[in-house]
Amino acid sequence: MSRITIHGRDFVPFLSAEAIDATITELAAELTKDYRDKKPMFIAILNGSFIFAADLFKKLEFEAEICFIKLASYKGTASTGHVITAIGLDVPVQNRHIVVLEDIVDTGKTLNSFLPQLHNQHPASLKLCALLHKPEATAYPLEIAYTGFSIPDKFVVGYGLDYDGYGRNLPSIYQLADN
Ligand code: 5GP
DSSP, X not given: OOOEEETTEEEEEEEOHHHHHHHHHHHHHHHHHHHTXXXXXXXXXXXXXXXXXXXXXXXXXSOOEEEEEEEEEEETTEEXXXXXXXXXXOSOOTTOEEEEEEEEESSSHHHHHHHHHHHTTOOSEEEEEEEEEOGGGXXXXXXXXXXXXXXXXXXXXXXXXXXXXXXXXOSSEEEEOOX
């Protein structure tokens, strides 16, 4: 892994593909322990979580369903603060055990606006699983039951996460360089 440039900004290696894979194996083991007999529904939030969701889902050793929704609150490297639902939830969640999969929790605003919508549909349980969490940036109250990595409050790309559209295909995660 070496330094890369996207849209003229420099990014440095941060989390290797191997480290991500090992952490996802651990998350899958925890989920397998907690949900083995519950036939949960995973709700993955697009776009950023598509690679995380796929890799995690492949490692689950029990019956589970997955669906995808799209919410957007981000442009460039700063949150716009607007949450927009572009693709709605089209599966019933009532009486289901729900696990929401998110690539990264930053301010927490996105999930803080979305999770009450799910609560209103009376799931049997509702938990959050995030690959990355920036605790210093989180300003909205959120309980993350399953966290892959707690990371500093710096912009990251790769492994599904983009910088204005690019970088999602990188197999590892890079952090914005200080320069
Ligand atoms: P929040 O609502 O928690 O502030 O933001 C959540 C969303 O913002 C994430 O799902 C992701 O799309 C985007 N986001 C937050 N931090 C980063 C980051 O460091 N890199 C990238 N690429 N997206 C981020």
